[in-house]
Amino acid sequence: MFLTTKLRLLLSHTCTKLGSKAWEFATPLLLLRFSPDGGLIAPAIFGLTVYSLQFVVGPAVGQWMDHTARMPVVRHGIALQAAAVVAAIGVFGLLCESEKNGSEGMPWSLLAAMIVCGVVESIGALISDIAIRKDWVATIWAEGDHEELSSMNSAMASIDLLAESFGPLAAGVAIHLLGADAGFVAVASANVVTFAIELRLLSAVYAENKALAAPKPATHMQESKPGFFTAWPIFSRHPSGIPLLVLSYSLLYFTVLSPHDVVLTAYLQIRGVPPAALAAFRAAGALAGVLGTTFFTWLSARAGLRMVATGHLWLQSAAVSGATACFYATHGEVGLSAPMLVFLALIVVSRFGLYGFDLANETLQQLHVDEAYRGSVGAVEKSLCSLGTMSAYVGAFAVSASGSTTSSASDKSLASSLTFDVLVYASAFFVGTAALIYTAWVLLFHEHAHEHPRMVASPSHTHTTQQLRALEMNSSEGRRIHVHLHLHLPCITMDNHGHSHSHSGHDHDYDKGNDHAYHAYHDQHSHG
Numbered sequence: 001m002f003l004t005t006k007l008r009l010l011l012s013h014t015c016t017k018l019g020s021k022a023w024e025f026a027t028p029l030l031l032l033r034f035s036p037d038g039g040l041i042a043p044a045i046f047g048l049t050v051y052s053l054q055f056v057v058g059p060a061v062g063q064w065m066d067h068t069a070r071m072p073v074v075r076h077g078i079a080l081q082a083a084a085v086v087a088a089i090g091v092f093g094l095l096c097e098s099e100k101n102g103s104e105g106m107p108w109s110l111l112a113a114m115i116v117c118g119v120v121e122s123i124g125a126l127i128s129d130i131a132i133r134k135d136w137v138a139t140i141w142a143e144g145d146h147e148e149l150s151s152m153n154s155a156m157a158s159i160d161l162l163a164e165s166f167g168p169l170a171a172g173v174a175i176h177l178l179g180a181d182a183g184f185v186a187v188a189s190a191n192v193v194t195f196a197i198e199l200r201l202l203s204a205v206y207a208e209n210k211a212l213a214a215p216k217p218a219t220h221m222q223e224s225k226p227g228f229f230t231a232w233p234i235f236s237r238h239p240s241g242i243p244l245l246v247l248s249y250s251l252l253y254f255t256v257l258s259p260h261d262v263v264l265t266a267y268l269q270i271r272g273v274p275p276a277a278l279a280a281f282r283a284a285g286a287l288a289g290v291l292g293t294t295f296f297t298w299l300s301a302r303a304g305l306r307m308v309a310t311g312h313l314w315l316q317s318a319a320v321s322g323a324t325a326c327f328y329a330t331h332g333e334v335g336l337s338a339p340m341l342v343f344l345a346l347i348v349v350s351r352f353g354l355y356g357f358d359l360a361n362e363t364l365q366q367l368h369v370d371e372a373y374r375g376s377v378g379a380v381e382k383s384l385c386s387l388g389t390m391s392a393y394v395g396a397f398a399v400s401a402s403g404s405t406t407s408s409a410s411d412k413s414l415a416s417s418l419t420f421d422v423l424v425y426a427s428a429f430f431v432g433t434a435a436l437i438y439t440a441w442v443l444l445f446h447e448h449a450h451e452h453p454r455m456v457a458s459p460s461h462t463h464t465t466q467q468l469r470a471l472e473m474n475s476s477e478g479r480r481i482h483v484h485l486h487l488h489l490p491c492i493t494m495d496n497h498g499h500s501h502s503h504s505g506h507d508h509d510y511d512k513g514n515d516h517a518y519h520a521y522h523d524q525h526s527h528g
Contacts, residue, residue, distance in 0.1 A: 019194035021167025059231030062379025080124030138366035253388025255427035259285030289355035296356035309360030316353030
């Protein structure tokens with residue numbers, strides 16, 4: 001077969017992302033049918049509930065993933081998504097029947113059923129996304145050619161951005177041509193078909209890569225069964241400063257300053273920005289993201305991954321801060337005024353920085369997160385991002401409530417603007433904080449080669465499974481040398497190992513028998 005592993009993974013990713021983005025576009029339109037007056041109450045309840053439960057349940061799901069073989073994990077994720085979409089079609093059919101019978105008021109039972117479908121689908125999507133991007137891609141490429149790993153991540157990020165534009169477009173065309181009811185069923189059915197294609201392609205990838213069939217390191221440990229809250233302590237105690245890296249990325253979700261943000265789009269419509277301009281704004285944001293990932297891939301190969309990521313994140317922070325300053329000048333203006341154009345342009349520029357940093361975060365986690373706990377760490381990150389997304393829904397409630405307390409149209413617009421001011425300033429604060437935290441991580445955690453004498457334990461710091469494996473693979477003449485990323489303050493002296501500030505490309509792997517740090521790290525989580 002002419003399809004390579006990389007091409008199969010990219011094709012499966014394209015299928016699932018196009019289907020999911022089309023589904024995400026169609027679902028809110030369907031939820032408007034649940035509100036008797038066509039208001040936003042049903043979509044808002046749906047979004048808040050789904051993301052709240054994803055925040056709570058996600059880490060436990062990640063722990064389960066760490067203890068389950070890779071192919072069953074993917075099958076469960078895809079099966080949950082497919083079952084949820086098929087069930088949603090059934091709920092939609094019941095809603096249509098209820099409307100025909102002349103039922104009045106909010107169909108709470110059907111809304112609850114649709115929320116269950118949404119929760120199940122989101123959990124399935126979380127499983128599939130973490131399994132492929134955090135585990136499969138890292139298992140295949142992280143210990144080999146890092147340029148190939150970066151290229152793979154860049155290609156997947158570009159697919160994400162293109163699907164973000166073309167998925168909703170395809171769904172909109174289907175709904176326009178077939179009508180609302182038939183269009184929704186068509187989008188849902190096409191989504192189910194993409195799940196079948198994805199499973200077929202991933203099964204082929206699994207069959208041709210023996211590393212994916214190898215037992216996960218966590219299954220060798222005498223650990224207790226996954227607990228509901230055990231992923232959080234695993235995450236917080238992870239070496240290499242991973243909690244700081246994850247936190248800096250997650251804070252970028254606590255913002256409404258995004259071209260595809262629902263709250264910002266609704267607010268711009270209230271302020272009289274034409275629909276064509278909103279569409280161009282969204283497209284420009286996607287294009288800036290593609291350019292950002294492309295430039296990042298090129299520059300990081302020449303200037304270093306972590307430092308180029310720092311530049312991208314500070315570019316995003318500067319652009320968001322500039323947009324915040326311009327936003328105040330838009331008060332009292334209607335439509336595409338000069339301050340509004342600058343405000344929108346700076347948000348587009350911020351996407352260039354964001355998607356470059358997003359690519360860096362993906363690669364850094366694949367390289368440095370312990371392979372035994374990729375599911376737990378990835379799920380905690382998803383939960384924190386869900387918390388940020390929930391903040392956007394809360395912001396929507398705040399803007400809506402502020403506008404409803406006044407009677408005249410001008411007063412409503414002014415009240416909404418003043419409330420939205422708070423959301424804009426909070427967005428700039430969180431993005432700036434993310435840049436500071438990531439910069440602190442770069443400054444505090446250094447990557448360099450060092451040696452562990454074979455007969456000396458290393459209690460001064462912990463290792464990941466990959467780093468410990470590298471000690472054995474690179475050992476010679478009684479010396480164990482590997483590349484390690486760990487806290488390195490001037491006031492701290494590492495007595496049990498020697499340092500060599502070499503950035504050579506040693507693999508990060510393990511030696512369970514000779515390094516007490518291995519047992520120290522895993523014993524911390526053996527009774528979670």
